[in-house]
Amino acid sequence: xxxxxxxxxxxxxxxxxxxxxxxxxxxxxxxxxxxxxxxxxxxxxxxxxxxxxxxxxxxxxxxxxxxxxxxxxxxxxxxxxxxxxxxxxxxxxxxxxxxxxxxxxxxxxxxxxxxxxxxxxxx
Amino acid sequence: xxxxxxxxxxxxxxxxxxxxxxxxxxxxxxxxxxxxxxxxxxxxxxxxxxxxxxxxxxxxxxxxxxxxxxxxxxxxxxxxxxxxxxxxxxxxxxxxxxxxxxxxxxxxxxxxxxxxxxxxxxxxxxxxxxxxxxxxxxxxxxxxxxxxxxxxxxxxxxxxxxxxxxxxxxxxxxxxxxxxxxxxxxxxxxxxxxxxxxxxxxxxxxxxxxxxxxxxxxxxxxxxxxxxxxxxxxxxxxxxxxxxxxxxxxxxxxxxxxxxxxxxxxxxxxxxxxxxxxxxxxxxxxxxxxxxxxxxxxxxxxxxxxxxxxxxxxxxxxxxxxxxxxxxxxxxxxxxxxxxxxxxxxxxxxxxxxxxxxxxxxxxxxxxxxxxxxxxxxxxx
Numbered sequence: 001x002x003x004x005x006x007x008x009x010x011x012x013x014x015x016x017x018x019x020x021x022x023x024x025x026x027x028x029x030x031x032x033x034x035x036x037x038x039x040x041x042x043x044x045x046x047x048x049x050x051x052x053x054x055x056x057x058x059x060x061x062x063x064x065x066x067x068x069x070x071x072x073x074x075x076x077x078x079x080x081x082x083x084x085x086x087x088x089x090x091x092x093x094x095x096x097x098x099x100x101x102x103x104x105x106x107x108x109x110x111x112x113x114x115x116x117x118x119x120x121x122x123x
Numbered sequence: 124x125x126x127x128x129x130x131x132x133x134x135x136x137x138x139x140x141x142x143x144x145x146x147x148x149x150x151x152x153x154x155x156x157x158x159x160x161x162x163x164x165x166x167x168x169x170x171x172x173x174x175x176x177x178x179x180x181x182x183x184x185x186x187x188x189x190x191x192x193x194x195x196x197x198x199x200x201x202x203x204x205x206x207x208x209x210x211x212x213x214x215x216x217x218x219x220x221x222x223x224x225x226x227x228x229x230x231x232x233x234x235x236x237x238x239x240x241x242x243x244x245x246x247x248x249x250x251x252x253x254x255x256x257x258x259x260x261x262x263x264x265x266x267x268x269x270x271x272x273x274x275x276x277x278x279x280x281x282x283x284x285x286x287x288x289x290x291x292x293x294x295x296x297x298x299x300x301x302x303x304x305x306x307x308x309x310x311x312x313x314x315x316x317x318x319x320x321x322x323x324x325x326x327x328x329x330x331x332x333x334x335x336x337x338x339x340x341x342x343x344x345x346x347x348x349x350x351x352x353x354x355x356x357x358x359x360x361x362x363x364x365x366x367x368x369x370x371x372x373x374x375x376x377x378x379x380x381x382x383x384x385x386x387x388x389x390x391x392x393x394x395x396x397x398x399x400x401x402x403x404x405x406x407x408x409x410x411x412x413x414x415x416x417x418x419x420x421x422x423x424x425x426x427x428x429x430x431x432x433x434x435x436x437x438x439x440x441x442x443x444x445x446x447x448x449x450x451x452x453x454x455x456x457x458x459x460x461x462x463x464x465x466x467x468x469x470x471x472x473x474x475x476x477x478x479x480x481x482x483x484x485x486x487x488x489x490x491x492x493x494x495x496x497x498x499x500x501x502x503x504x
Contacts, residue, residue, distance in 0.1 A: 038482070
């Protein structure tokens, strides 16, 4: 299952016509203790680069953007009771939402694991 | 994702302990013209862990960005009293008082601590305000009053229920201080000015020491297993739980002490006699409290759910906007979002049901007494 990354520190797992989205370990580390995640509603249409979710740490609220265009099919219900999953397991259990993939070409502009690691090392 | 905290573009100064913080994994952010540690990384780091450590043990905060000033000269106390509503001339040596620098219109220029050291009056002012404060003091104080800025002194805050025992073991005699008293101590040949105060709601101390000796003292403090370093992030969540206003957020030039619910800082005698900048405006606000016509006041809010309401969020009663959040966040101790807000007085009573608007959602909130978490100051055994 290929995983892509954005320069805004979202990751996206692609499985067939569906994509799972979360924020990277680097991102959660920068945010600190996460106390609340506001997820998009199921059925919401997201535009690539547009607002998708909001993650609240103790100190601030930060926007999470949609890495691609598509429709939200599921939100991670576990985050309601346990937003700290984003800190403890950002790239596994702490996923944010699943969405459809409207345009596969959009994936091509995203980074792979190696490119993202190099990107973060340069920050 | 993007962080909403804007980066300052001005040149930032380094704290005397800059390298010390970085060596301990501090994440540094711009604040009040300095690069300040907001939190530490590693096992014991993070705002929530540092917050909880402070509530159960003792944390070391670096607050060297604050301004340490001294006033000296005949009648210094009387002259300072002309600029703030607190009684300063009756402040005995070793005693300190929280007060406010006010404009003629009653606006808050800064909040500060004033201590009679015996030798002079010591002022600790907010880091972001210190240059304006110095200008204001210099403009209004007579030339005979000497104003000194101790810009080569660092300021550490040791805060938490174990702070008293820790400091007594390192600097014998400090344990005898009670809340809002201070004294001069010696440690390894260095002079320390130690105040039993802080801004976390916990028992604790602020320690002024020359910048050349501060790393040594910081090392000695964290060598004690009961002490961990903590950053500005935890200091902010602690002071919010303690119901303490923060200048630039809950206090500013457009706010007066009565609306800001700081009437305790208005000395009784001076409420009647006046004689300070802003007295007329303050007296008018106090009269409005009496007659029930005060426009707004600062209140505490506890929100339902987990989504915090931050500074700037509008507060509603039904469809009517009745106020604005001035600072808010998630309370690590209570596990719920809390906030301070300025609301119309008709909605300021404890228990009033209101809502806060966050990203177009209305979050139910209840006006709640402050402090949200009880203060634990040491007032003597």
